[in-house]
Amino acid sequence: MLRTASIGLAVCGSLLFPGAARADHFAIDLKVSVRAGTKTAHADTAAIGVQPKPRGVVDVRAGEKIAVAWTLRSSDAKNTYNDVLVHFFVVREEKAGQQAVPPLDKSVAAESALTMDFKPGDRADATLEFTLESPGSYLLRLETIGAAVGSDGHEHFAAMDLVVR
Amino acid sequence: MKHHWLLGLAGLLFAAPAARAEHATIELRAIRIDPDTGQTREEVSAGADRDPPPQGYNPRPVLTAKANEPLVLQFILTNAYPHGENKGVVVRYFIARETELRQKELPDPARGTITEGRFKMNFKPKCRVGARVVFTPREPGVYLLRIDTENTNSDHEHFAAIDLQIE
Numbered sequence: 001m002l003r004t005a006s007i008g009l010a011v012c013g014s015l016l017f018p019g020a021a022r023a024d025h026f027a028i029d030l031k032v033s034v035r036a037g038t039k040t041a042h043a044d045t046a047a048i049g050v051q052p053k054p055r056g057v058v059d060v061r062a063g064e065k066i067a068v069a070w071t072l073r074s075s076d077a078k079n080t081y082n083d084v085l086v087h088f089f090v091v092r093e094e095k096a097g098q099q100a101v102p103p104l105d106k107s108v109a110a111e112s113a114l115t116m117d118f119k120p121g122d123r124a125d126a127t128l129e130f131t132l133e134s135p136g137s138y139l140l141r142l143e144t145i146g147a148a149v150g151s152d153g154h155e156h157f158a159a160m161d162l163v164v165r
Numbered sequence: 166m167k168h169h170w171l172l173g174l175a176g177l178l179f180a181a182p183a184a185r186a187e188h189a190t191i192e193l194r195a196i197r198i199d200p201d202t203g204q205t206r207e208e209v210s211a212g213a214d215r216d217p218p219p220q221g222y223n224p225r226p227v228l229t230a231k232a233n234e235p236l237v238l239q240f241i242l243t244n245a246y247p248h249g250e251n252k253g254v255v256v257r258y259f260i261a262r263e264t265e266l267r268q269k270e271l272p273d274p275a276r277g278t279i280t281e282g283r284f285k286m287n288f289k290p291k292c293r294v295g296a297r298v299v300f301t302p303r304e305p306g307v308y309l310l311r312i313d314t315e316n317t318n319s320d321h322e323h324f325a326a327i328d329l330q331i332e
Contacts, residue, residue, distance in 0.1 A: 104171075106203050109299050113293075113294070113295055113296075114294040122287060128280075128283075128298070129280055130298055130300065131300070131301065
């Protein structure tokens with residue numbers, strides 16, 4: 001409950017100060033490799049009033065191995081972010097590029113999470129391999145939960161679309 | 166309901182188990198699911214064991230399934246070591262082929278896996294890491310599903326494992 005309350009307060013802060021300058025507190029490299037090649041996405045900001053960047057699209061065949069490598073690094077020179085949840089998921093979506101993040105109650109092909117304190121310069125990284133068996137569009141996203149601290153606090157994410165044929 | 170595993174990981178940040186003799190607790194599950202609904206048909210679970218010896222002390226549970234049937238692996242590992250931070254800890258999981266059920270020799274994931282993952286992070290007391298991945302074994306045979314730790318600055322590492330009998 002404490003955690004929910006703190007996230008709620010941070011979201012309220014973003015509502016109150018939507019135009020405030022937002023320093024990037026985390027750097028993200030999200031790399032997706034398939035037979036046809038590799039694509040990389042970097043950190044975007046998740047906050048009220050902030051339009052996300054268009055996502056890159058990776059085409060892949062059903063059943064083909066998909067390799068993901070991500071790194072999340074604190075680029076804040078002063079502050080420590082405690083108990084940040086680093087959340088990764090691949091979920092089916094209606095169409096590539098859609099704005100809404102699909103609910104994660106079904107059609108989730110892969111998901112992971114870890115909790116960590118991020119002091120200045122600290123990093124976490126991961127690699128995952130998986131396959132998608134059904135054709136369609138999938139959202140692949142890495143995000144922070146609990147990194148929105150202070151009046152200009154916000155979460156960070158990087159995302160791509162996977163189109164399975 | 167399927168998503169509750171992550172809620173458990175996040176929600177227990179403030180209520181992780183008290184310090185205990187072992188340095189990690191692991192909840193590993195292998196699940197047969199209905200391909201249409203995603204609902205659980207059958208599941209097998211395993212807890213933490215110690216390495217060395219490489220395959221630990223406890224006999225591994227076995228999940229039997231059919232080739233081309235979608236399965237799910239799911240784990241949550243909680244760091245129960247109460248004294249300070251360990252930097253650069255690796256948590257990995259993989260599914261690799263074995264030659265026989267409950268074999269003693271640890272298969273080398275470098276020779277090929279059905280799925281695998283690896284996290285490198287700083288461990289503080291009560292921190293957690295987990296994953297849930299859908300996978301589909303294509304060929305009949307025996308496979309080892311294992312999650313383990315590396316570089317925990319201890320004289321032993323922890324793991325949990327389940328054998329998969331694919332018919």
